[in-house]
Amino acid sequence: MGYIQGMDSRRGTVFGTEDGRVAIRFVRLLPHPPEKVWRAITDPGQLSAWFPAVVELDVPAGAALLFGVTDEQRRRYGMSEGSSGRMLRNEPPSVLEYEWAGEILTWEITGTTDGSRLVFTNVLSDPTAAGPAAAGWEAGLEVVEAQLGGRPITWNPLDRAEELASRT
Incomplete structure (x- = not known):
């Protein structure tokens, strides 16, 4: 995993889990109350600007989740089928945890x-x-931070992800 060593904290920290898998953790300090940050990561209208699937996260723990393909994914990658998962924890405004296609x-x-301090682990x-x-x-x-700050999103997050990936 030498290719991961150069990643700075903004890019996430990669580490091994107790069960032998690999995870990425991001930490963001945000000048917004937890309730506002919660909405940014759960509200379908806000998710549609940055999350890589169409999903309804306002469900109780144990509920099944369907992660649909976005219009952009259809156009750009020819994707046609979504995937499934389930809600593991839904404790507003502090913990949201779900399984998506084998990932947590x-x-x-x-x-x-x-x-707020936001810690996201994949x-x-x-x-x-x-x-x-x-x-x-x-x-x-980056889109979440712009949304929270009331700044317009003038870029495509998929283009930005490809730009960032080319730097690794």
């Missing part, structure tokens, strides 16, 4: 004196995907 995604939000099903996955999530988190 965990969003943890903690209030701070200046806003346990991968394919360890060789760490570089491209990190680039994709970094691009998505």
Whole structure:
């Protein structure tokens, strides 16, 4: 995994899990209250600007999830089928954890004196995907930060992910 060593914290930190898988963790300090950050990672309208699937996350733990293909994925990659998963934890506004196509995604939000600390961890099903996955999530988190700050999204997160991936 030498190719991962050069990744800085903004790009995520790659590490091995106790069960032998590979995970990427991102930490963002955000000057917004936990409830606002929660909406940014769960509201379908906000998700549509950055999340790589169409999904309804406002479901209880144990519920099945369907991750649909976005219009952009259809156009760009010819994708036609979504995938499934399930909600593992849904504890607004602090913990959102779900399984998606064999991967575990965990969003943890903690209030701070200046806003929130967001920790996002993606346990991968394919360890060789760490570089491209990190680039994709970094691009998505850039959109989340812009949304939270009220800044217009003037870029395509898929283009940005490809740009970031080419740097690894």
